[in-house]
Amino acid sequence: MGDNGRTTVGIVGASGYGGVQLVRMLCEHPKVDLVYLGGDSSAGKSYGDIYPHLAHQVNLTVEAVDIDTIASRCEVVFLGLPNGLACKIAPQLLDRGCLVLDLSADYRLTDMEVYKAWYGSADRADHEVLSKAVYGLPEIYRDRIPHTNLIACPGCYTTSSLLAISPLLKQGLIEPDTLIVDAKSGTSGGGRQGKINLLLAEADSSLAAYGVTRHRHTPELEQVCSDLAGHEVKLQFTPHLIPMVRGILATVYATLRDPGLVREDLRTIYSVFYQNSPWVRVLPNGIYPQTKWACGTNVCYLGLEVDARTNRVIVMSAIDNLIKGQAGQAIQCLNLLKGWEETLGLPKLAFYP
Amino acid sequence: MGDNGRTTVGIVGASGYGGVQLVRMLCEHPKVDLVYLGGDSSAGKSYGDIYPHLAHQVNLTVEAVDIDTIASRCEVVFLGLPNGLACKIAPQLLDRGCLVLDLSADYRLTDMEVYKAWYGSADRADHEVLSKAVYGLPEIYRDRIPHTNLIACPGCYTTSSLLAISPLLKQGLIEPDTLIVDAKSGTSGGGRQGKINLLLAEADSSLAAYGVTRHRHTPELEQVCSDLAGHEVKLQFTPHLIPMVRGILATVYATLRDPGLVREDLRTIYSVFYQNSPWVRVLPNGIYPQTKWACGTNVCYLGLEVDARTNRVIVMSAIDNLIKGQAGQAIQCLNLLKGWEETLGLPKLAFYP
Amino acid sequence: MGDNGRTTVGIVGASGYGGVQLVRMLCEHPKVDLVYLGGDSSAGKSYGDIYPHLAHQVNLTVEAVDIDTIASRCEVVFLGLPNGLACKIAPQLLDRGCLVLDLSADYRLTDMEVYKAWYGSADRADHEVLSKAVYGLPEIYRDRIPHTNLIACPGCYTTSSLLAISPLLKQGLIEPDTLIVDAKSGTSGGGRQGKINLLLAEADSSLAAYGVTRHRHTPELEQVCSDLAGHEVKLQFTPHLIPMVRGILATVYATLRDPGLVREDLRTIYSVFYQNSPWVRVLPNGIYPQTKWACGTNVCYLGLEVDARTNRVIVMSAIDNLIKGQAGQAIQCLNLLKGWEETLGLPKLAFYP
Amino acid sequence: MGDNGRTTVGIVGASGYGGVQLVRMLCEHPKVDLVYLGGDSSAGKSYGDIYPHLAHQVNLTVEAVDIDTIASRCEVVFLGLPNGLACKIAPQLLDRGCLVLDLSADYRLTDMEVYKAWYGSADRADHEVLSKAVYGLPEIYRDRIPHTNLIACPGCYTTSSLLAISPLLKQGLIEPDTLIVDAKSGTSGGGRQGKINLLLAEADSSLAAYGVTRHRHTPELEQVCSDLAGHEVKLQFTPHLIPMVRGILATVYATLRDPGLVREDLRTIYSVFYQNSPWVRVLPNGIYPQTKWACGTNVCYLGLEVDARTNRVIVMSAIDNLIKGQAGQAIQCLNLLKGWEETLGLPKLAFYP
DSSP states (O other), X not given: OOTTSOEEEEEESOSSHHXXXXXXXXXXXXXXXXXXXXXTTTTTOBHHHHSGGGTTTOOOBOBOOOHHHHXXXXXXXXXXXXXXXXXXXXXXXXXXXXXXXXXXXXXXXXXXXXXXXXXXXXXXXXHHHHHHOEEOOHHHHTTTGGGOSEEEXXXXXXXXXXXXXXXXXXXXXXXXXXXXXXXXXXXXGGOSSOOGGGBHHHHTTOOEEOSTTTOTHHHHHHHHHHHHHTSOOOOEEEEEEOSSSSOEEEEEEEEBSSTTOOHHHHHHHHHHHTTTOTTEEXXXXXXXXXXXXXXXXXXXXXXXXXXXXXXXXXXXXXXXXXXXXXXXXXXXHHHHHTTOOTTTTOOOOOOOO | OOTTSOEEEEEESOSSHHXXXXXXXXXXXXXXXXXXXXXXXXXXXXXXXXXXXXXXXXOXXXXXXXXXXXXXXXXXEEEOOOTTTHHHHXXXXXXXXXXXXXXSSTTTOSOHHHHHHHHOOOOOXXXXXXXXXXXXXXXXXXXXXXXXXXXXXXXXXXXXHHHHHHHHHHTTOBOGGGOEEEEEEOGGGGOSSXXXXXXXXXXXXXXXXXXXXXXXXXXXXXXXXXXXXXXXXXXXXXXXXXXXXXXXXXXXXXXXXXXXXXXXXXXXXXXXXXXXXXXXXXXXXTOOXXXXXXXXXXXEEEEEEEXXXXXXXXXXXXXXXXXXXXXXXXXXXXXXXXXXXXXXXOOOOXXXX | OOTTXXXXXXXXXXXXXXXXXXXXXXXXXXTEEEEEEEOTTTTTOBHHHHSGGGTTTOOOBXXXXXXXXXXXXXXXXXXXXXXXXXXXXXXXXXXXXXXEEEOSSTTTOSOHHHHHHXXXXXXXXXXXXXXXXXXXXXXXXXXXXXXXXXXXXOOHHHHHXXXXXXXXXXXXXXXGGGOEEEEEEOGGGGOSSXXXXXXXHHHTTOOEEOSTTTOTHHHHHHHHHHXXXXXXXXXXXXXXXXXXXSOEEEEEEEXXXXXXXXXXXXXXXXXXXXXXXXXXXXXXXXXOOOHHHHTTSSOEEEEEEEETTTTEEEEEEEEOTTXXXXXXXXXXXXXXXXXXOTTTTOOOOOOOO | OOTTSOEEEEEESOSSHHHHHHHHHHHTOTTEEEEEEEOSTTXXXXXXXXXXXXXTTOOOBOBOOOHHHHHHHOSEEEEOOOTTTXXXXXXXXXXXXXXXXXXXXXXXXXXHHHHHHHHOOOOOSOHHHHHHOEEOOHHHHTTTGGGOSEEEOOOHHHHHHHHHHHXXXXXXXXXXXXXXXXXXXXXGGGOSSOOGGGBHHHHTTOOEEOSTTTOTHHHHHHHHHHHHHTSOOOOEEEEEEOSXXXXXXXXXXXXXXXXXXXXXXXXXXXXXXXXXXXXXEEOOTTOOOOHHHHTTSSOEEEEEEEETTTTEEEEEEEEOTTIIIIIHHHHHHHHHHTTOOTTTTOOOOOOOO
């Protein structure tokens, strides 16, 4: 803890989009001091040189990643690294007593065989560390979070989809194998890297699916869905790239077990399920979520519809992919880890339009 | 026929987005002369005052709608009017010997009860005319088109969806009741009208579903699907508004009857189904359609995927909603009506990016 | 003052874009209670029905505009009405002791002849009220603001342009008659109204100037420039509509009086000029402002360049048109009126990207 | 010439945005056969693998660049390479009898000292070749084009700006040193390369100037302006990056020599100046060009305004940066080189919206 009674926090991988969200929000968080920014590719640069609009508020220089330095300065470390790197440094940080919140996929899947099948990675030596990680989706695993020192923050698609699906599975309302998630994301989800398909000239005024049948958020989704259903669930997940910067909309389809269920019932079930979840808003009947409402906030908006003609439920879920889908949710987990208010330091009102 | 041996053509409702697409393409069509533009709200205006970029090419003034005037000048009349108006003037034009291509919904549904249920309209007196209308989706009803004088041009969502679905149903490959169409459209589909939700300030950088369970293209889809399947089909259709001007992507999901079917089989089946359809392109394995490839053209691009894990087929279909989804398809129908090459006067190469 | 020691605040014209910005920021302002929303067109509607994403935070119903009701409940009233309406109700509110912040053009121009020439309006009876209004650009008129009860909040283009120009004129660095302002704005500046030219289908993927030589922010600009220069200034102002929702960039050109002035000098001059202005950031040499850095904040970013080849200064100024260009600046003025910190309750960190 | 009497054409550097525009338009040009595509980075790839939407129309494989191969197959060669490469291969192609149209900057500047100052390049050995190059802006140098075998195709900003400026300078209407060009471009002008600042996540919903006082199109502009004025002209040129794919709008400001000149005079002068230029459209009074009108076409739209208050002329010029600003203009030059109709094979009608 810092001299001022505030918690000292560092970010490894601070120059990407996840990193800059964390920086922005941690700067305004009332209980933390952001004291360290690490990243090998930007090492030595002032953070204000990377993001000039933050120069006035953030007076830190990005440092080369050194475990002992980090551990000596930070109680809490956020890892915003590409997949496959966090698992190399998280164990060392945990050994030195840090709380670790990992934004990558490294600790999300509990079954190493599933991990290898979807990520094509070789064996890892950190099974023991992995077994202690808690999947950082507070709305489902709120009770477990305070009891770990390693949070595996969920993927952005997974977050939006699971918040739509969970009440259905938990209450046994649907046939699990009929679950289809058609998800749409802004291009910031692709990260701050110079890929041709993420250029404005390519991605603007256009629209396409990608990773059909094989996107890596699928096994995450199935892991949590199976946990909720009490048996193995296989579902269909299709992501699309949308010509906008931020926001995810997940449109979820499933066949109802009880053909008599109506929209009002569903709204009651969702409202009860999320009654202690301050970041989920179940919309009134007939109102469908706009991603714009969620952008710049940690809120998830849910819209519900039942189709009596086809006996299906359709649930729409909108989040900001970089906040509730990534950095905001990590801070929400930090709040729970530290026993603070779950809403502390997180933005709740979108600018509109 | 005009003195020059070219077919004389008029457009009623020329100032909307459907109208301006027709004007633009008919101007470059080698076998027609555009001789009449009608529309009550713009009557008296030079077309170049409405669309200044066309002033150099189009030297016509919009006229108040008068049936006798139209019939005296035009062999062929395109109707680009709001729903419920075409059925008032089409019968009179047909009586006077015109060929009529209606871009509205008035003649799309063959069952008047279904029409009333979805459009909420009162009884119509033109049952006999309706019974002669042919649904103008050439890839399915190519043979019927030359034998009518009234074409009911399909909706934009319907076109993109049906081109994705038809081979599946025709070949009996899927369980029809598992059909889900998750469709995404640019905002030009909402027409040239000052609606708040279509403002750039509202629709840009955002994304939402609308008309969930009750969009009016649903009964059109079901009508043709039922025709192809040989029995009644009910499907799920969900449209979304995308922050872009033009283009539709329909993502279609269905459960396969034969779990052994692979992507290569599907590609063969689609290629054969569309072998005589010059405007459909079945993409190679692993390539998914970008709406941008279709924009400014009459082409429909289809991408195919099979998921062995879930036993589902996923078909993606991209069109320009205003061309293959509306005005281009109407001209394609005109080509067939007149016995011309199906590709005549229609754009086939997109600008990219 | 409310029972809790907080200042009671109302908004007349709360449903437009200026209104919703005010609502959003006043909800988070630590010294005010938002107690009244007025508007005739939305009267009777819950605010959450107009903006569903705010339903959770704003529990107010829009009321028909009644002066006595407003004055009985509100110490401070923001007027977010179309031009020509504020001047009808501001005098009555002032009579009843309210502080009034008007976001329209009604009280911006001190010379009624100029007002009539540019706004085409008939004579007004409220000359005395007008003479007490202070132009609410704190960076220039900070000292006058606490001594009035009527603030004429500046136009969005005017704000961005004047913050770029003022140090040049105040220090006599340029030939005033060479001033050219080429300004670019997102479409939200056009308001929440169903105009064809503001549709996404029209304004996206396109770009054009409008109001060339005759935009109504011109006389406002000239009034303040003349005040700063000490003599009449006539300048060129050209606005453009940019395919984005929020943000203004003003690019200002002027010929230097002293050909020896270099960029470093200019940076010093600007830094000194704005040393007590917490909302203006003068960027380092070679860094030019992105509107995105300002969006969602009350910050103005200024970039400076000197061209020794042409002996011109080029100043670029980026703001959020709806915050520093409108609602945020009004709250900044309220802070000054009430003697609070100038930065109170206003957002300073943009989300990026 | 090919066996069919058509001219054989090749493109070196076919995979970038300039290249794909050329491919698209040359495929539809009635007098040429596209027989060769070259490019080292894409060598060996089928063109349809790079641009799947063209696979149906373009059955060519990109080949490694070999001068003798090119010369043996192609009468005409378009070079779509980064700056500094064309000057290495153009001399060899010319030696072998090819007509060369270079889209880079290598042959645009006639004064090698100016070239070195702005491009920072070392001495070049091809002075003699350079001296024969004609600047390929047909509206100004139409008569010279047929008499060369090497066309230096102008930059995109230069084209839009010069078409706005030329009549003013040619007629001596303005003070040349007051010329300011404030230009705005879509991001496709930055090319098909993975640069961070061109990502949709960075460039969308934002706006900024770049290269202020030092963009390399400045000396091109000044070279032609000086040629037209008959004396050296120095002007101000400021480019901006706009959140859209295609299109440039140049807004040009200059002080009039004759304060009595009115808008109608100007329109007459421009109409006469461009009376033999089929690709320039001078808009009616009060109509300002939208870039969208030009997109997908080789047309330049010009809007004119005179401000009697400030004694300035404002000219707005809209083009498609990749067509009239690049590939289309190159084909226009080819038409002139070969004595064909200047409009042959070039698109003239935009899709709208």
